[in-house]
Amino acid sequence: MECPSLAIFLFLLVLVAPTNHHHHPHFSIVVVSSAAADTDSLNRTSFPTGFVFGAASSAYQYEGAANVDGRRPSIWDTFTNKYPGRIDDGSNGDRGVDFYFRYKLEGSAGE
Template structure:
């Protein structure tokens, strides 16, 4: 009798946990940019962008491409961290 009672109790706890997990309140992200303007940044702040072919190209041996300079460099110096390369 102890086995079915324990199983029933476990099933009940599991059922309660699963039914209440969807009740979590999620706050939608706020992407309102009304308060973001030039004065939000220090004087002399310069906006900029950058990209890296090492990050975008990838697949050195795929699509008929050969290894790039960065492929050779990273294999020659494997101890470099991602922060140095990117």
């Protein structure tokens, strides 16, 4: 059975994985060599002892547009703007990937 969502998840995991092992010395990445993974035989014993599963999602990187159309800054918006030195690259989510302003353009592609 093919599972493209697993392949997409693993691809995204590699994109967001920390590259500075000084801060995350025990972080490791598992890369699937195929675009579609066979998950029929995948279970807990497929992973090493002590492997910790985790998942996360965040609108912060996507939305941007704090203080636009009634949106108020989140705690993280406030923190990254008030203390930019506490973020490794000094970035913040003021624009993110700019989904807030681009979502209508995305929907009109091909029209």
